[in-house]
Amino acid sequence: MIFSSKAEYGVRLMIELGRQAPEHPTSLKAIADAEGLPLAYLEQVVARLRRAGLVMSARGAHGGYWLSRPAEEIQMDEVVQALEGAIAPMECFVHDHTERVLCSHQPDAGRGCATKLLWTRVQGGIIRSLQTTTLAELVEFSGRHEVEPVVAVAIAGETTAA
Amino acid sequence: MIFSSKAEYGVRLMIELGRQAPEHPTSLKAIADAEGLPLAYLEQVVARLRRAGLVMSARGAHGGYWLSRPAEEIQMDEVVQALEGAIAPMECFVHDHTERVLCSHQPDAGRGCATKLLWTRVQGGIIRSLQTTTLAELVEFSGRHEVEPVVAVAIAGETTAA
């Protein structure tokens, strides 16, 4: 429940685009069918990726979307950030201006904001793990197990446990 | 927006308890006043910490709460987990049983679930950063800047930027 479904859908969409030949436009309809996702909702998701400059598009018949850069050069923190907005573990990290009680950092400055220290570390952990993963890795991973379904499940299980 | 305010309030509460002498019960009222948080809501928050065995309580007049272990032995992943429930970056991580479309891991096992690889790494990053931070660290940090308010703000700002 940390990331919303926009992140899930968007990452899947990016992987799907990464599987296609570059410059060759893929229609949203094709992706929606392949992944079993609602087309109209995907439109909103891909709009964020486009505005962030991660994908490019061509309108009209035989139009579609493609990666604006090779998958090797796309770090996943860019993708998730485009989909979810700022990657922050706590509300006060993204809206410093709001004078909510949630973040006592500004108000009672007499005491160091210890929670902020904690959330800063968490934020670092998240961003680091996203930065060190490229889209190409995920594309490669998703394609590697297409031939052997049983093995694929086993490996995925181990990865989860680790 | 990754963690809810329960985490923020609960961590602050734990820090407050860590500042007190062990075994000496602190009333919720005192904490609520010190932190400017709603008492009735804090009750729900502290209940989670108690059920997780992180704090102990005494009822009646002059009752209150205290840490069940020294702050040095409390890793923050335990605290956050008690407050937020399972620490998972995506819904399908916590409810494997639900047959939602959100996680395609089970359904189309023919293809390796690449998003799961990503979320697993993120989860690892979060938990690691929480595990390597003890409550004692936060207590020490919060107390260090009490004397020099101006310096405290400056240091906190640097920590955020880093």
Add this chain to the structure above:
DNA sequence: AATAAACCGACCGCCCTGGTAGGATTTAGC
């Protein structure tokens, strides 16, 4: 007895999420 506190469960308004609807615009192919 009175007071101070932990404990418990029900309730409730607000906002965000996930999703739908309906259209406007652009392009390829005939």
Add this chain to the structure above:
DNA sequence: GCTAAATCCTACCAGGGCGGTCGGTTTATT
């Protein structure tokens, strides 16, 4: 030029979770 296929855009909506309140019960101290 017409039609179909696609992107693009805006508004709308139901549901659920979150943050919070309230009233009351129980337990212990003084």
